[in-house]
Amino acid sequence: MKTSRKFSILVLQALLGLTHATSAEKFEVTLAVDGRTSRVESDTAAVYYPTKDKYSPLFVGNDGSAETGGFRLWNLYGGSNSSPEQLSAFKTGRSKLVEIVYSVGDDEEDYVVTLSMQDGFLRLYEIDGKDRKLKYVNGVDKLVRGDFSAMCTWRSKSTGGQYVYVMGKRWLYRYLIREKSSKSRRGPSIEIVETQEFSIPVEPNSCTVSPNGEVFFAGDNGKLFSFPAVDSTATPKITEVGEPASGDEIKGLKVYYGKHSNYLFLGLEDAIEVFDIKKLDKSLGTIKFADEELELNDFAIYQRGSKAHPEGTLIYAGENDDGAFFGTSSLVPVFKSSSKLKPNVKYDPRDCISEHAKPKKCSSLSDCNGYGYCPGNSRSKKATCDCFPGFAGTTCNKVTCRDDCTSPSQGTCTGPNSCTCKAPWTGEKCATLAVPARYETEESGGADGDDPAIWVHPTDKSKSRIITTVKSEVGSGLGVYDLTGKRTGGVTGGEPNNVDILYGFPFGDRKVDLTVAACRADDTICMYEVTSTGELVEIPGGVQPLPEAVKGLEKKFKVYGSCVYHSPKTGAYHIFINSKSSLYLQFELAVKDGKLATTLVRHFYAGNKGQVEGCVVDDPNSRLFLGEEPYGLWSYPAEPDAPAVGTLVDNTVVDGGKLHADVEGVTLIYGKTNQDGYIIVSCQGFSEYNVYQRAAPHKYAMSFTIPNNNEKGVDRVTNTDGITAVGTNLGPEWPYGMVVVHDDVNEAPDGSARTDATFKILSLKDILGAKVVEGLELLKGVDAEWDPRK
The missing domain is CATH 2.120.10.30 (TolB, C-terminal domain)
Known part of the structure; x- marks a missing residue:
């Protein structure tokens, strides 16, 4: 982690309003709500970049209602007056979280990732950008126990692994979405593997990952935290970065990938603050909305241009007197308001795919059987693999469960941290x-x-x-x-x-x-x-x-x-x-x-x-x-x-x-x-x-x-x-x-x-x-x- 103490102090100063910038140097812009969906209990949105420009940009948003809960798919510019056009709805159960991962496996498929509050399952849906459809990947579901409120993704530059962070009240899980090995390929060709779990100090509302692999998450107490994303099961050092000068709750976080600089968009209840990630000693400015009744939740950014929004689109979960919805606004006024902000309408999340390294091999340790990370010196006689949760042994060849499923009378361990319980016992340890x-x-x-x-x-x-x-x-x-x-x-x-x-x-x-x-x-x-x-x-x-x-x-x-x-x-x-x-x-x-x-x-x-x-x-x-x-x-x-x-x-x-x-x-x-x-x-x-x-x-x-x-x-x-x-x-x-x-x-x-x-x-x-x-x-x-x- 290259983040220094100076970095944290500068961010803290910026968020507290202790900056060297004068009011003249900061921009303030008001965006119109150009488009909006029909009413839906909205919390989070994720935008999909198509593989070809001729395909329509899409976005997915959660549906937090009890009856229709799950998520929905929209054509970003498909409706009248630039409003999104709903393409489909998926009733997976009341949900808050949706995200997108790109180029998984040899076939480089893209997937929507969603987590249901109703049954706790992490699910994958393959994206067909040409036909604007999603296909459920059966047999890949991963049970995630807990009450979770934030999700973000990260691709490792060391291994090329595509990870999903799932965060809840003081607990975090990290999952690897990957192609199965040829030895274990039964059913679906991909799998979800838990690689890390550790405690965090608060319940986050949102999280995002910077290009240099810094995970930012915002707590419900109004504070911003960060830690480095690394290929390890060790608990990283979590840094308290700061909090807004207003003391408001942070509702959303996103990174804008610029040509020369990257920007952190920090969402509050009724505005978004913008920071240069390399110069976090001052806020660049504030984005507000013409709808004074609008209350923001999480949001997403589509950087490519369109006729209506030539410099990109902001998609956000919002609520006003008419109810909850997903809204869209043009980013043109944002870039026109400040000479320091430079748009990047050529951004593609797949640009670095070919540069990603292959997973490190350690043949002397059986490559950790695919369920751990290779040590730095795998040829040492004392070397052992860094095993994922639920695996143990020098080469991660042993499956383990918490408390051994309270066995033998109540359950047996049949998978990594997966118990098969004897009725009437149930739960993660067969102790309930x-x-x-x-x-x-x-x-x-x-x-x-x-x-x-x-x-x-x-x-x-x-x-x-x-x-x-x-x-x-x-x-x-x-x-x-x-x-x-x-x-x-x-x-x-x-x-x-x-x-x-x-x-x-x-x-x-x-x-x-x-x-x-x-x-x-x-x-x-x-x-x-x-x-x-x-x-x-x-x-x-x-x-x-x-x-x-x-x-x-x-x-x-x-x-x-x-x-x-x-x-x-x-x-x-x-x-x-x-x-x-x-x-x-x-x-x-x-x-x-x-x-x-x-x-x-x-x-x-x-x-x-x-x-x-x-x-x-x-x-x-x-x-x-x-x-x-x-x-x-x-x-x-x-x-x-x-x-x-x-x-x-x-x-x-x-x-x-x-x-x-x-x-x-x-x-x-x-x-x-x-x-x-x-x-x-x-x-x-x-x-x-x-x-x-x-x-x-x-x-x-x-x-x-x-x-x-x-x-x-x-x-x-x-x-x-x-x-x-x-x-x-x-x-x-x-x-x-x-x-x-x-x-x-x-x-x-x-x-x-x-x-x-x-x-x-x-x-x-x-x-x-x-x-x-x-x-x-x-x-x-x-x-x-x-x-x-x-």
């Missing part, structure tokens, strides 16, 4: 119990659900109700269901994210049960009364705006997650509200002038200031448990006068723990004493749930996941989010209570996705009392007579 759901709720009326709650009936627990959230604009509100998932009611609301129950709140001369949620549409605390029959009705003061004091704490505070607390010390009722920034607000709930009223009594930043959402409070022990999505589970004292000092209960796997990012929903099951019971945490990227002892939360008990229940026609849970549970007897079918979880994609029996989200309903006895874990006697920790009103 598969527990099918018994029911699912009827469709919610909206595509995006999140966190549920269970309201326990005061006299007949079998008449208890499940309350769910819909946080999407369409169908926004709370749904009410019986214990078998039949809808019994609900209310509209301002995009509630999490919901919780306060029991027995004194309102005038009566006690009422309240649902409490954080409503994102208008940044309020929204509350409804739960009647004795389980209906939701409005209550005076049920919508509480945030006080002005919050602006002094954080100007851009947006409500996100929430949970409630009834103090055993003072009898006061409290509400916790958080934002993605990890700022927690604690309110005391009271009645004033016949209306609900809230008072801010405490605030603090949680954990390591990573993104937060799910939380739950152990009332008798006055402990707040909260999930920090990239880091783990934390415990804080819940009393407002207590120091906000947190204790890390468990880390994510990145830090040696048992949780997988994203750490999302958190729920609590009470026991017969204040020490008995369990905490359950949902891990979104793996759609798994970890169970911990309430008395000693650091003590892990078990984990489970939710597969298809074919007998009852209830589909599996994917990309899970919120979770709730009660450990009380809710009737003959639920002697130890139930667990209700969010399911991101509601899959039909034929494998297609339905529009509206559902929630899955499980028996707690099926989980804690499963035959394979009977020896742990976990059900003894549950109080089947628990009453939330006592």
Whole structure:
């Protein structure tokens, strides 16, 4: 790596606005939105350079919706008024990530690479530039476990290998896309091989690779990082480069390949900053957009010219008041605005293909059997290959698995980090119990659900109700269901994210049960009364705006997650509200002038200031448990006068723990004493749930996941989010209570996705009392007579 300390300081100065450039030296240009697609949930775009000028330039963009999720293919200039023409759509499952790799193998084929959030598979589609079609490459899919948010590609100048970086919350995987050797060529002629994995400090929104092999990625905390791309499995040194002077989140990164200089385009929410990669001591200028309502996500650059855009096109994922879409703008105004920027309309990503070296040979080490890198001195008697993950041995001839698949009773290692598990065990190590759901709720009326709650009936627990959230604009509100998932009611609301129950709140001369949620549409605390029959009705003061004091704490505070607390010390009722920034607000709930009223009594930043959402409070022990999505589970004292000092209960796997990012929903099951019971945490990227002892939360008990229940026609849970549970007897079918979880994609029996989200309903006895874990006697920790009103 030739990047020096001086380089990092200069970049930091530029991004912080500490430059030597005057305002006259920097350009500022406003681009018109020349073309746009129809509405689509857009996040990332990748542009395809055809092999011949007579072929149409294409671009692919993700589709993040539940029903039509996957990606789409457009002719860049095929529509009216320069708008893109949609050619095809591929329903691979809700997706964020698409990229393109060029000239793979001896036939030098081009491929679209995409990753589905729904099933976690990396897939390849061969590109036919002449006929403007894509062909799915069957049998090459690679399972990628985790919740991933950025993807970029790199071709090694040392070996010619075509790599794909997949980045998520504090974890990175690098895959090699290559032609199979003649010895192993069965089925498809190409394969995807994992070559490296290591932790990263944040969740990236975007990444890009410079011509000299420097990988840049932008974190959700607004900071830019880099590391060198090398043919090695060793963890590279990651450098924190800097952050924008505005402090805004970095939404996109791309490199423009110039004739003499290369430029780094750094996207913010409403603008793009441009830097010369060789002179990162100053920003060259700013690109803005005529549509003042436009919010940017990631983007792509097509450098070749066209009649409408003779100096290239900017393609971006955007959103305005009309919804999300992919837009296009001409780059002509950008190059006209600055004499320092020089266009390169002859750029072709294949230009250097013939110059790429062949993989290094080390015949004395059997060329590492194709699953490792040759050492510097392969003739040394002590030389060993640098093996890819899942391979070991001097010549990488041995296949290994994590924890040996918890064998021999639970699974066997049948491929590199690939376990074949014995039912009911599943997961990457065969250490996760598969527990099918018994029911699912009827469709919610909206595509995006999140966190549920269970309201326990005061006299007949079998008449208890499940309350769910819909946080999407369409169908926004709370749904009410019986214990078998039949809808019994609900209310509209301002995009509630999490919901919780306060029991027995004194309102005038009566006690009422309240649902409490954080409503994102208008940044309020929204509350409804739960009647004795389980209906939701409005209550005076049920919508509480945030006080002005919050602006002094954080100007851009947006409500996100929430949970409630009834103090055993003072009898006061409290509400916790958080934002993605990890700022927690604690309110005391009271009645004033016949209306609900809230008072801010405490605030603090949680954990390591990573993104937060799910939380739950152990009332008798006055402990707040909260999930920090990239880091783990934390415990804080819940009393407002207590120091906000947190204790890390468990880390994510990145830090040696048992949780997988994203750490999302958190729920609590009470026991017969204040020490008995369990905490359950949902891990979104793996759609798994970890169970911990309430008395000693650091003590892990078990984990489970939710597969298809074919007998009852209830589909599996994917990309899970919120979770709730009660450990009380809710009737003959639920002697130890139930667990209700969010399911991101509601899959039909034929494998297609339905529009509206559902929630899955499980028996707690099926989980804690499963035959394979009977020896742990976990059900003894549950109080089947628990009453939330006592």
